[in-house]
Amino acid sequence: MEVDDSSKPPVKLPQKRFYRQRAHSNPIADHSFDYPVRPDDYDWSQHYPTIGDRRVEFADIGCGYGGFLVTLGELYPEKFALGMEIRVKVSDYVMDRIEALRKLHEGKYGNIACIRTNAMKYLVNYFRKGQLEKMFFLYPDPHFKKAKHKWRIINAALLSEYSYVLRAGGLIYTVTDVKDLHEWMCAHITRHPSFERLSDAEVKEDILSEKLLDSSEEGKKVTRNNGDKFVAIFRRI
DSSP states (O other), rough: OOOOOOOOOOOOOGGGGSSSSOOOOOTTSSOOOOOSSSSOOEEEEEEEGTOOOOOOOOOEEEEEEEEHHHHHHHHHHTTTEEEEEOOHHHHHHHHHHHHHHHHHHHSTTTTTEEEOOOHHHHOOOOOOOOOOOEEEEEEEEOSSSSSGGSSSOOOOOHHHHHHHHEEEEEEEEEEEEEEHHHHHHHHHHSSSSSEEEHHHHHHHSSSTTTTHSSHHHHHHHHHHHHHEEEEEEEEEE
């Protein structure tokens, strides 16, 4: 017997105005998170119905409202990408957005997911050594005050963790509209022995180079405001 679904409300994408939250969150504060003791303890099938024995290979750190994460899902249908977002309402929005997209487009977007967590503290709880192929840091919080520079998502200590979870040849992508932060990130990553910066020609050849600028909601905002955008990509040696 066929089921009449005509009485069910149509699936709609969530609206950001119902998920508003302050732009920044203190990554050092004690937030309440559930996280695995080790990567082997985590059940990825709760986020990716078809993942099986495969693993997440892309990590969008501070994924915001998920615009770039959705782009990753579309460009790399055979890869599993994870958005990691610390803000409660923002991560709720991304989760609801992905759920709606899956219902609207049967068979698509099963390769992207979002979790609320603090990547500065718990990254290695989720990913094994050399697991990731790509990591993205798009428009991270600049933490302008010098006393808060230690909160920046790119720093010497965290880069050692990023080099641990990235495979040889894996890439770190950085984008910001703040020149000082761009110079900070480039200086710290270049000084780290595990990374080398891609040349301008290599950046231009990367399929994601243009997507980095405008796929995210923050990138679109910068474009509307005629702001500058600074891009740098680094290879795990």
